[in-house]
Amino acid sequence: MIALLLVALLLGAWQLYAVHGPVDDLILPAPSEIATALWEDRALLWDNFLVTAQEVALGIVAALVVGFACATALHFWRPLRRATYPLLVASQAVPIVIVAPLLIVWLGFGMAPKVAIIALICFFPIVVTTLDGLGRVDRDTLRLLRTLDASRWAAFRFAEAPAALPAALSGAKIAVAVAVIGAVFAEYSGSSEGLGHLILQAIPQLETARAWAAVVVLAAFAVALFYALDLAQRRLLPWTTNERTS
């Protein structure tokens, strides 16, 4: 309710500023123009959205799988963790714009380099939250498992991994918004389709409203993805929500 009111207020102010303010509408189109573009270009937006959505979804899934595996490895071998953690953090500081062309050289112009870039972006938050989840299993639970003759692997399989799963999804939730921006940058670096590509084309064509319409779709997608992950977390791993209420 309050959220809706806030959005309406923002849109109203934006509309007034775009129409009466000093900024040219080629730089900042009014919400009404963006809405018109959304409607008129809906087929174009939809086709490109499908491409970007696929890249982002695949990228997040890849990051979840690889991130979980890496977090597990780092969890099992502390020396490895100490050695590679700074490297992991440093990798996050490398701007995508720099890495993207390299990945395109390696992986070609298709979907693969985009998926790789998005996975790269989501990888770090997922590793961090998963490691945290793995490490947060009760010491007493692990002791109990020992009295039940659990091997190190069994302790992971029956206690640590299930505890870390919701943590991994939390990492993915954190990564969602950045993943969408990552997709745009990935498409900037070389592609013939996707919303990022659409934005890149629309701006020199002075189709600013269309570019903004693409941004609106991207933002809506990020929100939808966030809530989809939230729902997955609650559906697949319901004890995390039970825990909070009990």
Added chain:
Amino acid sequence: MHSTPSPATASAPALDGQGIRVEAATRRYGAVTAVEDLSLAVSPGEVVAVVGPSGCGKSTLLSLVCGLERPDAGTVAADPAALMPQRDLLLPWASALDNAALPLRLRGAGRREARAAAAPVLAEFGLAGFERARPGELSGGMRQRVAFLRTLLAGKPVLCLDEPFGALDAIARAEMQRWLADALAREPRTVLLVTHDVEEAVLLGDRVAVMSPRPGRVVADLRVDVPRPRVATDPAVVELRARALAALGGEAAA
């Protein structure tokens, strides 16, 4: 005594070992001496209730017996022991059935096999219909029963129960005491039962070991020669309860 064989009996281990022998054991945590010069022997099939002020090293004693800790001095020898910890520590994502069946899975049974073996035991202990419920959906008493079944299904001759009913209200507690006495009558084990409730100790134990404040030692070892089932109002129970309390109080004053 029940004479009908119960499904749980299938997993009952033989009680032909040594039981528990703790001799002059000392365990320190840094500057804190949790137990000092503690001696306690439990014969196979015997139930010994341990009472003592909080922080006197009761949980430490169980950790020693389960092999989770080693004594800094003295010796601890015991048949393989399963621990029922003070907090139930059920896995929140697993169903009641899977929590109870966990020790079977840890010994290599497949999921289906473990469930098939645990389900009748669960039903027998009043949890029929709750097999699929997660711990968060169970009452305190049910959780304790699942935790106890998990300990039982570990199939070890020794059970170390750490304040198993501490978190329950009086009614649930009385019910659980009856139920534990039943379970042990059907399926005898060597039991070390820690409790802070002296009456519970007398109702359930063959012996009551009273510990001193930290560093913990056994300062009184009372034999409970009262036939089962026991009731709290039995004069013999009342008298033993008074003796145990006196032993506790005497130590607290010292």
